Amino acid sequence: MTQVRTRFAPSPTGFIHLGNIRSALYPWAWARSQGGTFVLRIEDTDVERSSQAAVDVIIEGMKWLGLDHDEGPFYQMQRMARYKEVLAQLQQRGAVYPCYMSTTELDALRERQMAAKEKPRYDGTWRPEEGKVLPSVPEGVQPVLRFKTPQGGSVIWGDKVKGRIEISNDELDDLVIARPDGTPTYNFCVVVDDIDMAITHVIRGDDHVNNTPRQIHIFRALGVEPPVYAHLPTVLNEQGEKMSKRYGAKPVTQYREEGYLADAVVNYLARLGWSHGDDEIFSREQLVAWFNLDHLGRSAGQFDEAKLRWVNAQHMKSCDNAVLAGLVAEQLERRGLTVTVDERLAAMCALFKDRCSTTVELAEWLSIYFSDVQPSEADLAQHLNEVSRPALVALRERLAALTVWDAASINAAIKAVIGESKLKMPQLAIPLRVLVCGRAQTPSVDAVLALFDQKIVEKRLQSI
Numbered sequence: 001m002t003q004v005r006t007r008f009a010p011s012p013t014g015f016i017h018l019g020n021i022r023s024a025l026y027p028w029a030w031a032r033s034q035g036g037t038f039v040l041r042i043e044d045t046d047v048e049r050s051s052q053a054a055v056d057v058i059i060e061g062m063k064w065l066g067l068d069h070d071e072g073p074f075y076q077m078q079r080m081a082r083y084k085e086v087l088a089q090l091q092q093r094g095a096v097y098p099c100y101m102s103t104t105e106l107d108a109l110r111e112r113q114m115a116a117k118e119k120p121r122y123d124g125t126w127r128p129e130e131g132k133v134l135p136s137v138p139e140g141v142q143p144v145l146r147f148k149t150p151q152g153g154s155v156i157w158g159d160k161v162k163g164r165i166e167i168s169n170d171e172l173d174d175l176v177i178a179r180p181d182g183t184p185t186y187n188f189c190v191v192v193d194d195i196d197m198a199i200t201h202v203i204r205g206d207d208h209v210n211n212t213p214r215q216i217h218i219f220r221a222l223g224v225e226p227p228v229y230a231h232l233p234t235v236l237n238e239q240g241e242k243m244s245k246r247y248g249a250k251p252v253t254q255y256r257e258e259g260y261l262a263d264a265v266v267n268y269l270a271r272l273g274w275s276h277g278d279d280e281i282f283s284r285e286q287l288v289a290w291f292n293l294d295h296l297g298r299s300a301g302q303f304d305e306a307k308l309r310w311v312n313a314q315h316m317k318s319c320d321n322a323v324l325a326g327l328v329a330e331q332l333e334r335r336g337l338t339v340t341v342d343e344r345l346a347a348m349c350a351l352f353k354d355r356c357s358t359t360v361e362l363a364e365w366l367s368i369y370f371s372d373v374q375p376s377e378a379d380l381a382q383h384l385n386e387v388s389r390p391a392l393v394a395l396r397e398r399l400a401a402l403t404v405w406d407a408a409s410i411n412a413a414i415k416a417v418i419g420e421s422k423l424k425m426p427q428l429a430i431p432l433r434v435l436v437c438g439r440a441q442t443p444s445v446d447a448v449l450a451l452f453d454q455k456i457v458e459k460r461l462q463s464i
């Protein structure tokens, strides 16, 4: 069997959002699942709109999500000489012809066709045919090159998402594949690249379905069998519109800033257009093991931030605490808190992660360890009273006297004070939390306290 080779071919004309990057995830997953090769190709021929900054964001987003490419990035603008070479081959084969029709003539043709309620299309004026006399070549006009689309018959391909697609050749006019200055046009470059990069599976957004019959013709004119196509349905935003920057889509990397784990985003995006039974939560390894092109969804996937948060929460639970510590340290740093990524930070993650959907929320919790806390007036008034105060003072003394500072010793001190004061656990534990953590609810208070420095706890209990 031939080695699977896939590609992601973004146009760097704006930041990359989740909808766009799903078109990288699927070819990546397919290549990885088949032990194949994943190529990154930057389609930057729209010089006006392309920018290096956009390329950087694409590469950064892919790196963050772990969508590593094996070859490239190849830049189309650097391949112009190659396109021209292949164009010359097509010319030699008689598969293209020069067309001198001016834009004014084309506009007039278009208007006539529209008036006659016909589909506007090039009418083949300059297409050479046996026995046909072509108009005389106008002076000083640089022609475009048009591709000689086969007449009659149709193009058929078995799309891995959409099933069998058949397009009648009569619907395709002769495509311009080189501009008057000789620069090749989009569909032609894509085909040359897909041939040179030996792409076996083109997995891309279904906004390209209309290009596919044209590209297949160019493949065949070059004597190459086209690859397998899978056209992925659009990703819709929460309002049901096509996800786009104009409708508030966020750059992929913003999800990192908002505290999402790369594996969770990969899991969420994989599920948004592909399924493995009813599995909702899976690891990157499982995705690679399970991914195939037979279970791609046919209908558009709709982005749902609440669902993404839920998927993220599940991944946080199973995430290695040392890894989480590294991620939460970045979030704490964003809040101006410098922390060391160590076992203590990992233990804090272990203790608090179950109640968080993102690492931003986790950092919010863990900030109680790295910055002063401000208990609310309402909490102080509610929980600090003449019943709890003496018990808290007694506890403060017991805690200060501890020589071993761990959850078990702290727990023993709390129990002893409960025993003496006859309070119920919450009557002591809640004001204790309010004073030390600035909030009335936390995980088990002895475990929470054990991760503080003993001196800090003492200090926070001074204001009783």
Ligand code: GLU
Pocket: 008, 009, 010, 011, 043, 190, 203, 204, 205, 208
């Ligand atoms: N450059 C195209 C885009 O960003 C993708 C072309 C392709 O995958 O064939 O939409």
